[in-house]
Amino acid sequence: MRRLLFAIIFALACISTFGQPVAPAKSEPKSDTSITDKVIYWYNDHLNYGTVTLLMAIESSFIPFPSEVIVPPAAYQACNADNESLYKTDSKFLNVLLVILFASLGAMIGALVNYFLALILGRPVIYWFADSKVGHLLMLNSQKIRKAEDYFIEHGKSSTLIGRLIPAVRQLISIPAGLAKMKLGVFALYTAIGATLWNSILAFLGYLAHGQQDMIEKYNSELKIALWGVGILFVLYLIYKGVKSSRAPKAEAPDENTRS
Numbered sequence: 001m002r003r004l005l006f007a008i009i010f011a012l013a014c015i016s017t018f019g020q021p022v023a024p025a026k027s028e029p030k031s032d033t034s035i036t037d038k039v040i041y042w043y044n045d046h047l048n049y050g051t052v053t054l055l056m057a058i059e060s061s062f063i064p065f066p067s068e069v070i071v072p073p074a075a076y077q078a079c080n081a082d083n084e085s086l087y088k089t090d091s092k093f094l095n096v097l098l099v100i101l102f103a104s105l106g107a108m109i110g111a112l113v114n115y116f117l118a119l120i121l122g123r124p125v126i127y128w129f130a131d132s133k134v135g136h137l138l139m140l141n142s143q144k145i146r147k148a149e150d151y152f153i154e155h156g157k158s159s160t161l162i163g164r165l166i167p168a169v170r171q172l173i174s175i176p177a178g179l180a181k182m183k184l185g186v187f188a189l190y191t192a193i194g195a196t197l198w199n200s201i202l203a204f205l206g207y208l209a210h211g212q213q214d215m216i217e218k219y220n221s222e223l224k225i226a227l228w229g230v231g232i233l234f235v236l237y238l239i240y241k242g243v244k245s246s247r248a249p250k251a252e253a254p255d256e257n258t259r260s
Contacts, residue, residue: 060110118178164194
């Protein structure tokens, strides 16, 4: 179900990106807007490589913040020659690569924060904090930590790479890696690859929106249909895999009692 939910969310996110401006115009937030919205307003008014790194570090830590509102607008503005903060070379492609680089650097910083906190504090403190009032304010709870731990146990060390692509797991997958005392070098390598891959996808959406804006507006309905088709096919594939695995004989069932 986690993968199914991810497929639906990712397809809808792609669809919603097309046909609307990626970089909203500067405006003052209303008094009743949420903290997240206020940060987004501030970020859009202060787009530069430093803020990209900062917010991606926050997004990659235990503080919830969507990377989908960080990387695409930065990649969009990196193609805009009027934006002196992000347009550093005459090559739009190189500017977008810089966005990916700094976004991945921020993601690595946030992941390392989670990793070392889990490594130093240990499981009891991490679970206690997740169920505390402060943890709940940060939208944490022990169920989310356990879900990330189960994902880590199921997929092993590679989960720190694969997990970077899954919204419900991405921010927290570094915690079970720290709890399991995963080797720092391997953790850093897998995290860097996963974060760079995810940021590349988001940056491509921003780049595409800027470079092909006229085409997107002209063929907006066709693009939506195509993306819906891809999303539905992906969901059907995941359902097929889930049904197939559920019908497979569970010869290893007794081993579940050995897990601690």
